[in-house]
Amino acid sequence: MSSRFLVFVIPLVVILVFWLMAKREQGQSHDPTRKGFFERNGTVLGLVFIGLVAFWTLFLVVLPYLYMAVESFHPKLVPAKRGGPEDVLTIAQYKSFFVEPSSGDWNTTHLWAFGYTIVISIIITALNFAISYPLAYYMAQAGTLQKVRLLMLALIVPYWVNEILRAFSLRLLLASKGLINQALMGIGITDGPIDFLGNNTGLFVGLSYAYLLIMVFPLYNAIESLDKNQIEAARDLGAPWWKIHRDVVIPYAKPGIASGCTMVFMLSAGSLAAPQFLGGPRTLWFTSIVYDFFFQAFNWPRGAAYAFILLAACIAFVMLMLRLFKVSLGETIR
Amino acid sequence: MSAGVELDHITVRFGQFTAVDEATLDIKGGEFFSFLGPSGCGKTTILRTVSGFLDPSQGKVRIGGQDMAGFGPNKRPTALIFQNLALFPLMTVADNITYGLRVRGVDKAERMKKAGELLELIALPGQGQKLVSELSGGQRQRVAIARALAVQPKVLLLDEPLSALDLKLRQHMRNELRAIQKQVGITFIYITHDQGEALTMSDRIAVMSDGVIQQVSDGKTVYDEPDTAFVASFVGENNAFAGTVIKADKSGAVVETAFGRLRGRNPKGLKSGDKAIIFVRPESLKPGKHAADTTLASEVTSVAFEGNVTHVYLKGLGKKEIILTVGRHGGVKIPEQGAKTAIGYDADMGIVLPDGKMARE
Numbered sequence: 193m194s195s196r197f198l199v200f201v202i203p204l205v206v207i208l209v210f211w212l213m214a215k216r217e218q219g220q221s222h223d224p225t226r227k228g229f230f231e232r233n234g235t236v237l238g239l240v241f242i243g244l245v246a247f248w249t250l251f252l253v254v255l256p257y258l259y260m261a262v263e264s265f266h267p268k269l270v271p272a273k274r275g276g277p278e279d280v281l282t283i284a285q286y287k288s289f290f291v292e293p294s295s296g297d298w299n300t301t302h303l304w305a306f307g308y309t310i311v312i313s314i315i316i317t318a319l320n321f322a323i324s325y326p327l328a329y330y331m332a333q334a335g336t337l338q339k340v341r342l343l344m345l346a347l348i349v350p351y352w353v354n355e356i357l358r359a360f361s362l363r364l365l366l367a368s369k370g371l372i373n374q375a376l377m378g379i380g381i382t383d384g385p386i387d388f389l390g391n392n393t394g395l396f397v398g399l400s401y402a403y404l405l406i407m408v409f410p411l412y413n414a415i416e417s418l419d420k421n422q423i424e425a426a427r428d429l430g431a432p433w434w435k436i437h438r439d440v441v442i443p444y445a446k447p448g449i450a451s452g453c454t455m456v457f458m459l460s461a462g463s464l465a466a467p468q469f470l471g472g473p474r475t476l477w478f479t480s481i482v483y484d485f486f487f488q489a490f491n492w493p494r495g496a497a498y499a500f501i502l503l504a505a506c507i508a509f510v511m512l513m514l515r516l517f518k519v520s521l522g523e524t525i526r
Numbered sequence: 527m528s529a530g531v532e533l534d535h536i537t538v539r540f541g542q543f544t545a546v547d548e549a550t551l552d553i554k555g556g557e558f559f560s561f562l563g564p565s566g567c568g569k570t571t572i573l574r575t576v577s578g579f580l581d582p583s584q585g586k587v588r589i590g591g592q593d594m595a596g597f598g599p600n601k602r603p604t605a606l607i608f609q610n611l612a613l614f615p616l617m618t619v620a621d622n623i624t625y626g627l628r629v630r631g632v633d634k635a636e637r638m639k640k641a642g643e644l645l646e647l648i649a650l651p652g653q654g655q656k657l658v659s660e661l662s663g664g665q666r667q668r669v670a671i672a673r674a675l676a677v678q679p680k681v682l683l684l685d686e687p688l689s690a691l692d693l694k695l696r697q698h699m700r701n702e703l704r705a706i707q708k709q710v711g712i713t714f715i716y717i718t719h720d721q722g723e724a725l726t727m728s729d730r731i732a733v734m735s736d737g738v739i740q741q742v743s744d745g746k747t748v749y750d751e752p753d754t755a756f757v758a759s760f761v762g763e764n765n766a767f768a769g770t771v772i773k774a775d776k777s778g779a780v781v782e783t784a785f786g787r788l789r790g791r792n793p794k795g796l797k798s799g800d801k802a803i804i805f806v807r808p809e810s811l812k813p814g815k816h817a818a819d820t821t822l823a824s825e826v827t828s829v830a831f832e833g834n835v836t837h838v839y840l841k842g843l844g845k846k847e848i849i850l851t852v853g854r855h856g857g858v859k860i861p862e863q864g865a866k867t868a869i870g871y872d873a874d875m876g877i878v879l880p881d882g883k884m885a886r887e
Contacts, residue, residue: 421612428577429626429677430600439625443616 264496285497309478313460316399328411359469394470407452414448447523528555528712529590529680536585545571547737560716560724563734577606605674606683613658620654626677644672681713758805760885771800779878785822790876801881808851816870823868
């Protein structure tokens with residue numbers, strides 16, 4: 193039996209096992225006043241509910257990932273050979289990330305791109321936090337209602353514009369003959385144009401801006417619920433403003449900070465448009481490699497393997513950070 | 527260690543609204559001073575002005591003789607205890623108490639020593655490592671006091687800190703607060719709408735209404751010799767009979783009211799023809815006929831036995847009833863419900879004050 197077929201069977205088996213366990217549990221602790229699912233919702237509506245949820249989780253969430261996971265453990269084959277004797281389970285695709293299969297040397301290009309992507313994403317996350325924290329604090333604690341509304345509108349409206357369009361418009365601004373360089377040369381600050389795109393300024397600006405809201409809103413939510421008296425109490429006890437933030441606001445907002453940082457880091461590391469359009473010529477973003485494997489080399493198994501390596505690395509990194517800052521995963525999704 | 531607080535013609539405006547109007551006061555060092563008034567009277571505004579969270583629109587705040595203009599809350603020798611206490615939930619009790627020392631750069635050993643001393647003072651020894659959430663309401667109260675005292679303020683400001691506690695605990699904390707104040711000897715400025723708290727704890731009380739300080743005196747004077755109709759009606763229960771003065775001399779004044787002519791003392795020197803209100807405390811009223819100008823008659827609407835005292839309610843003007851309170855061992859016959867009865871008082875137990883705004887019930 194093909195392993196690809198197995199993918200479709202495993203979730204069904206898991207669901208069946210869970211359902212049987214639930215039935216058993218119900219039988220052991222029978223509460224006569226408790227109504228069953230179908231008794232509460234009626235047979236038709238109950239079936240519709242179950243059907244919709246099952247469709248969503250199975251076909252839109254579980255199966256695509258499972259299929260990709262299985263694919264990543266297969267060799268790249270032409271369609272005719274799929275399911276044939278050469279279609280065996282293998283970890284060759286994962287190995288190829290570390291060792292180039294053709295030469296047997298270390299795969300430095302991809303390893304470098306991987307490390308580069310992770311490091312830049314960390315910097316982007318830190319930068320994003322530095323920009324978003326004052327904004328969120330102002331909106332949550334300091335600003336008047338009217339100003340906060342205006343600010344929120346100004347933050348949200350630009351996101352109505354498509355991400356690719358935004359990336360290109362930034363490119364227009366930052367290009368060597370773009371508006372900013374023209375202005376800088378016009379007032380005589382620089383003689384020649386600055387290569388903003390080549391030195392990755394564009395990448396940083398683009399990525400920081402792309403996920404600004406994703407950082408601002410969790411921070412805003414967290415800080416907003418902080419009792420103003422806490423801030424005043426710290427101030428009254430003699431704390432200067434930065435100690436109030438260090439000791440009172442930031443510890444309180446920690447779950448929000450963790451949530452925002454996690455999402456921005458994950459999205460930055462997995463972003464495609466901004467690095468492609470705004471990165472310098474020497475910038476090789478890891479997701480671009482994954483993209484190329486899928487759509488240029490038609491090597492889906494290797495692309496899938498690379499994508500899972502990135503996913504695993506990101507999850508491991510986030511877990512490590514949560515552990516270091518003593519935040520539980522549950523807190524970040526409140 | 528303690529310092530006096532002077533309010534020099536303090537006015538605070540929020541837009542068109544005047545929250546505090548020309549408040550002038552001299553609070554002595556080491557005094558337990560209360561601001562008493564209904565909500566919205568401006569007492570919290572005064573407290574925030576003294577602590578530095580608000581700048582007065584006009585006037586000066588002086589602490590220990592020094593003008594506080596330009597000093598933020600973190601630079602003033604005051605410490606504030608918030609209505610909701612505002613303890614830091616993520617810190618231990620000891621860290622809460624010593625936070626003010628930590629931001630001043632006091633080292634950890636010194637801080638822990640200080641925390642131990644203060645925990646001793648507030649009768650929570652050895653509880654420094656607990657979280658605030660593990661403490662009861664009264665214990666949190668005491669931690670908030672210790673946190674404020676840790677920075678050795680010259681003036682402690684308390685913004686209705688007992689209002690969240692239940693009655694028994696509140697009464698207990700009154701004594702405790704007073705004892706702590708005696709022990710540390712610094713100036714306490716206490717904000718409350720509860721006259722019981724103000725009367726039991728304070729050396730002096732400022733009664734406020736609509737941003738104006740109505741009277742500044744010790745509790746007994748505020749109760750017995752109110753300056754205005756507001757003070758008479760806000761502090762303690764009081765029966766008010768409005769009317770016009772028809773006769774006035776040094777010994778007293780007679781007011782023509784809906785319940786006949788009533789006589790009382792005339793401390794404000796009202797003259798014949800002035801609009802006036804005569805106040806008689808429920809405990810000063812007694813069943814039975816008195817002199818003609820200190821007796822009134824009405825129908826008993828209800829009698830409420832409360833253990834140590836009995837309240838008799840009589841039909842008054844409009845919805846407001848006349849209350850008469852009889853002590854347990856007075857040997858007085860209590861009138862029955864529905865009876866038309868005469869009640870009266872000793873002439874110097876009535877006080878005639880100029881007509882003015884009364885406290886809302």
